[in-house]
Amino acid sequence: MKQRNTQFAVIGLGRFGTSMTKELIRMGHDVLVIDNSETTINDIADTATHAVQADAMDEEALKSLGIGNFDVAVVSIGEKIQANILAAIILKEMGVKRVVAKAQNELHGKVLHKLGAEVIFPERDMAVKLARSLASQNILDQIDISPDYGIMELVAPDSFVDKSLEQLAVRKKAGVNILAVRRGEEIIVSPPASFQIQRGDVVVALGKNRHLLGLSENN
16 A cells, blocks of 8 residues: 655745745655745745645634644744744644744744744754864765764765774764665665775764764764
8 A cells, every 4th residue: 555645734935945845845745835925825836735825823724724634834934933933832732743843043942842843943953064064074964863863974984994893893982873884886784793894985873963073083
């Protein structure tokens, strides 16, 4: 049986909300977009699954759209913090399974977190990610899975080359787990302790962010 696509609602169509909508659509998901600007809605009507002009603080309008049945709702309202918070409250009360909200600052984020929303800081997180990649030529990508932990994809440092995972002992020394190694077109998942790193290998590692950064500097 084919698994149904996740249904998303994106509320607020600034640069972040619009980019997220286009990517979710590209990935094959159904996306309802909501914005109070008629012009903005008209601009994305041909892209989104459904595009509706509505006030995110209008509970009756959101109810009429059946938004409580959506799997994920993303509140990407930018400058209007009050509207952002009230929309998150309404979505949680309506029973949306997962509410993700964009925060402007730490205090705003704390309020959203108290409401039970998942909090994202797009500008801050992008700046941190860019700073890490600029500071180290080895880092290809990094995903933060909590404030302290992340998954990093990096080109194997020189100090790793021609050594086995057992010799490197990164789990014992740095608390970092090697999840996979990409070698050309081949991906080795959960490589054994005897696996030897070669020059050019791409390592996927899980651990505390500060320990992962230590790996990237280990040349």
